[in-house]
Amino acid sequence: MPRLVIPGLPAKKMIEMRYGRDNNTAAENLHESAALNNMGVALERQGRYEEALTAFSAALLCDDDDVYAWNNRAVILTRLGRPQEAVLACIRALSLDRLCIFAWVTYGMVLGRLGKYREAEMALAVAEDLDPQARALYPGNLTMIRV
Secondary structure, three states: OOOOOOOOOOHHHHHHHHHOOOOHHHHHHOOOHHHHHHHHHHHHHOOOHHHHHHHHHHHHHHOOOOHHHHHHHHHHHHHOOOHHHHHHHHHHHHHHOOOOHHHHHHHHHHHHHOOOHHHHHHHHHHHHHHOOOHHHHOOOOOOOOOO
16 A cells, blocks of 8 residues: 655644634544544535645544545545546545445546546446445545544
8 A cells, every 4th residue: 555645734734724723623633534534525625635635644644444535535636637546545445345335436437537447337337236326426526524
């Protein structure tokens, strides 16, 4: 598995900017994967992809088994034109949860971008087997908020 490299601002700085330096919420959320993942989703929806990637990477540093953060990282890497890295993130997400519909759809989307249409169709078929409405997620917003 490739080593994670966090571009841009460190997670602590991002949280301080978002919540304020003295806010207790910032200190509590610093090492919580779910909070960092959700911050990444918010940044992604604002079109701030590099910052979103930083947040998802920070979430994975807190919890390398966070399927949501792996899937979201794949979505962002694809938007940043880095589909080979996105494939690796999808594979990791699916190794953690073979039933994650979002990860299957993301995987299909990324494979399609790489011109691997047969493999993309197979990934989307798995997603549809899990949920007949899964294809409706493509090409929509595939990032997932953790509750």
